[in-house]
Amino acid sequence: MDYTQIGLFATNIIFVMSLGWYLITNLQWYDYRIERVVLRHHKRWWHIVYFIIPFVAYYTTGKFFPIFFFFAFLPALILWHRKLDKKVVLTWRVKRFLILLFGLTFFQNFLCSLKEMCEVYGVFLPLVMTYAGSWAIERFLFEAYKKQAKNKISSMDQLTIIAVTGSYGKTSMKNFIAQVLSKKYNVYATPRSVNTLGGIIRDVNESLPTNTQVYICEAGAREAGDIYAISQLLHPHIVVVGQVGPQHLEYFKTLERIQRTKLEIIHSDRLQKAFIHTSVTDEPHEKVTFFGDDIHNLSATLEGIDFDLSIHGEERHFHTKVLGGFQAININAAILIASEMGMSSDEIVNAVEKLKSVEHRLERIDAGGKIILDDGYNGNIDGMLEGIRLCSLHSGRKVIVTPGLVESTKELNSQLINAMNDVFDVAIITGSLNAEQFENELKVHQVVMLKDKSQMVNVLGKVTRVGDIILFANDAPNFI
Numbered sequence: 500m501d502y503t504q505i506g507l508f509a510t511n512i513i514f515v516m517s518l519g520w521y522l523i524t525n526l527q528w529y530d531y532r533i534e535r536v537v538l539r540h541h542k543r544w545w546h547i548v549y550f551i552i553p554f555v556a557y558y559t560t561g562k563f564f565p566i567f568f569f570f571a572f573l574p575a576l577i578l579w580h581r582k583l584d585k586k587v588v589l590t591w592r593v594k595r596f597l598i599l600l601f602g603l604t605f606f607q608n609f610l611c612s613l614k615e616m617c618e619v620y621g622v623f624l625p626l627v628m629t630y631a632g633s634w635a636i637e638r639f640l641f642e643a644y645k646k647q648a649k650n651k652i653s654s655m656d657q658l659t660i661i662a663v664t665g666s667y668g669k670t671s672m673k674n675f676i677a678q679v680l681s682k683k684y685n686v687y688a689t690p691r692s693v694n695t696l697g698g699i700i701r702d703v704n705e706s707l708p709t710n711t712q713v714y715i716c717e718a719g720a721r722e723a724g725d726i727y728a729i730s731q732l733l734h735p736h737i738v739v740v741g742q743v744g745p746q747h748l749e750y751f752k753t754l755e756r757i758q759r760t761k762l763e764i765i766h767s768d769r770l771q772k773a774f775i776h777t778s779v780t781d782e783p784h785e786k787v788t789f790f791g792d793d794i795h796n797l798s799a800t801l802e803g804i805d806f807d808l809s810i811h812g813e814e815r816h817f818h819t820k821v822l823g824g825f826q827a828i829n830i831n832a833a834i835l836i837a838s839e840m841g842m843s844s845d846e847i848v849n850a851v852e853k854l855k856s857v858e859h860r861l862e863r864i865d866a867g868g869k870i871i872l873d874d875g876y877n878g879n880i881d882g883m884l885e886g887i888r889l890c891s892l893h894s895g896r897k898v899i900v901t902p903g904l905v906e907s908t909k910e911l912n913s914q915l916i917n918a919m920n921d922v923f924d925v926a927i928i929t930g931s932l933n934a935e936q937f938e939n940e941l942k943v944h945q946v947v948m949l950k951d952k953s954q955m956v957n958v959l960g961k962v963t964r965v966g967d968i969i970l971f972a973n974d975a976p977n978f979i
Contacts, residue, residue, distance in 0.1 A: 508608050510565050511620040512601070514557065517576055518626060519600040521549050524580075524587040528976075530695065530721065531592075531637070533630065541905075541932060549576055557622055584952055585976035592637060599636075600629040641697065648703040649732065658711060660733050661836060664718040664726055664764050665741025665776065666757060667879035668829045669694065672741050673717045674857045675826075675833040679850040680713055683842055687711040692876070694719030696728050713840075720760050727763035734767045737839065739832045740775045742791070742825075744879060774835050776828065790835055791828050799824030799885070801863070801870070801892055810834060810844050819854045822861040822872070823885045830854070859974070861886055868965035875974030880904060880911045883972045884918055891922045895966040898925040900955070902975045903933035916940045925962050929955070930975060 522536075525545075529535035540546065553572045557564055580586065587593060604625040611620055652658065663673045670692050677688040689702050694717040707714060718729045730738075740761050743754070758779050765773050765787075773784070776791045795807040795814075803820040806827045819830065830851060837847045856862045859876035870893065874886045883904070890897045899919055903912050912933055919926055919941065926943040928934060929952055938948070947958055963969060 504612060506565065507620065508612060510568060511608055511622070512604050513573075514553070514568055515604045515622055515625055516597070516601060517573060518550060518554070518622070519597060519629065520580075520587070521576065522626065522630075523593055523596050524583075527587050527590075527593065528585065535721075545579075549579060554622060582951065582953065583976075592633075595636060596629060596633045599632055600625060603628050603632075641700070644700050644704055645732065648700045651703055651707065651709075652733065655709060655711070659713045659737070659840075660735040660769075661713060661715045661737045661739070662718050662730065662733060662735035662764050662767075663715065663739045663741070663832075664720070664761050665739075665779075666743045666761070667877070667882060668741045668825070669717045669719065670876070671826060671857045671860055672739060672829040672832050673715050675821075675830050675854060676739075676836055677715050678854055679833045679837045679842070679847065680715075680840060682846060682850045684840070685710060685712040686715065687713070688715040689717050692719075693717065696725065696732065699729060699732065718764055720763075723756065723760050724763070726760055727766055730764050730766050734769045735764070736767075736769050736771045737836060738764045738767065738770065738773045739836065740764060740773070740779050741832060742776050742828060742881070743779045744881065772839055774832055776832075788835065790831050794827050794831060797824055797827055799827070799889070801889055804830075808834060810838055810847060813844060815844055815848055817848060817851045819851050821854050821856050822863055822889060823882065824888075825881055825885050826861070861889070869963060870968040872968065872970045875971045878905055878973045878975070880907070880915060883915055886970050886972055887918045887922050890968050890970050893968040895968060896925070896964070897923045898927070898963055898967050898969045899923045899972060900927040900929060900959075900969065901972040902928065902930040903937060903973070905932060905973065905975045909936060912936055913940060919943060927955075927958060927962070932975070 525536045525540065526533065529539065537546075553568070556567055556572075560567055607625055608620045652660070661676060663669050663676065665672070673688050677686050680686050687707055689699060690706070693699065693702055699716055716729070716733060716735070718726045720726045743758050743761055761779060770786060773787045774790055775787055777789050778791065781789070793808060797806040798804070799822070801822065803818065803822065804824065804827055805816070805818050807814055807816050808831060809815070817830070817834075821830070834847055834851065837850065842850075859873050861877065861882070862873040864871040864873060872886055872889065874882065877883060877886070883901070887899070890899070904915060913936070916937065920943060923943050925945045925947070926941060927947045927949055928937045928941070929949050931950055934948060937946075945962065947962060949955065949958060959969070
């Protein structure tokens with residue numbers, strides 16, 4: 500090969516790897532489902548800019564392509580990556596994808612060069628072959644890891660498994676159940692928001708201690724069958740289905756389909772008890788206890804929650820520093836399970852009093868003379884409205900930072916905006932997903948439209964002051 504061919508050879512490899520980096524980043528965001536990347540991406544124009552245009556340019560610009568690539572596309576892609584607040588995580592799956600892509604691209608180019616048959620090297624073929632090969636490899640490994648997880652669970656014959664699902668509140672319920680039961684049992688719960696089948700399999704294999712007495716697992720879904728698959732892996736003894744509402748309508752289309760999907764959790768050969776919120780179904784069953792309507796005298800302020808609830812046939816008063824009236828329902832589930840697991844009324848009351856807020860879910864932080872309510876991981880209308888109500892109790896200025904609702908409807912975003920209009924002095928709107936609707940409907944005194952979240956600290960420094968309360972409501976990543 501002469502120097503020109505070497506240059507084309509190297510440029511092609513770097514170009515294909517760049518497209519592969521963009522592809523695997525998007526695949527990781529959307530659970531490695533190519534149909535979701537193509538059909539349900541929130542910023543499909545990115546595909547045009549960072550994939551389709553450079554792909555077409557490779558075959559149409561001829562000898563000028565290296566100029567376009569090194570001085571336009573590659574710098575733009577690097578800048579795009581740097582601005583992402585949810586960058587690709589270099590898991591072994593991602594590494595395997597990139598190694599396979601490099602190997603196939605190099606092999607293709609090498610053969611092409613030997614035969615001196617290529618004026619330009621292929622781009623599409625190595626990407627397609629890598630995706631197909633990666634899918635086959637990961638499917639094989641997935642089944643092997645799944646079998647390993649099943650064997651580990653089967654070997655722990657004294658383990659009680661509790662599975663938690665719902666449209667929202669799953670992570671809070673899981674954490675509250677774990678905190679309460681840990682006063683009596685050796686408890687392990689899935690970390691953070693791990694709630695997919697693959698994530699749970701990995702968690703069981705790598706992190707579940709063999710001496711655990713109670714394993715609490717959160718089960719999430721993007722389509723029918725997702726929760727059923729989790730149930731068939733774990734076969735939980737106790738299940739909880741929390742509140743169900745119009746969350747992820749983009750995927751499920753109807754509330755009825757959401758309800759049916761959440762109820763897949765009860766398909767367990769070892770099911771002993773199911774606690775189901777009244778928003779899901781009212782169909783009676785001998786193993787089902789409904790909850791959510793038995794809470795009395797609820798009071799939720801910036802100092803915490805107080806409520807009354809009957810336990811062991813006795814009305815008891817509960818207090819916790821956890822914020823948000825809706826959390827009483829999630830705590831209700833923890834109380835019911837603790838009672839089912841044999842804890843006394845006094846043990847449960849004391850455990851509830853010691854509950855700690857779940858990180859980024861109406862977590863109160865007092866700093867620099869300001870009150871911060873970090874509700875960044877909450878993306879449902881009820882939770883966001885409760886955060887707004889709590890802010891209304893504050894006597895000083897009120898500031899909200901939000902992208903609005905994601906995977907929801909314009910009607911619900913209008914409901915959110917109307918509530919914001921009644922309470923806040925300053926609104927900082929992040930991202931572009933709901934920007935047009937906010938611009939049309941928001942009537943707050945001061946509005947800041949912030950497309951680049953990297954400027955958040957500077958903006959907050961300029962528009963907030965001592966005595967303010969600041970609500971961070973639903974911190975959606977900027978690919979949404």
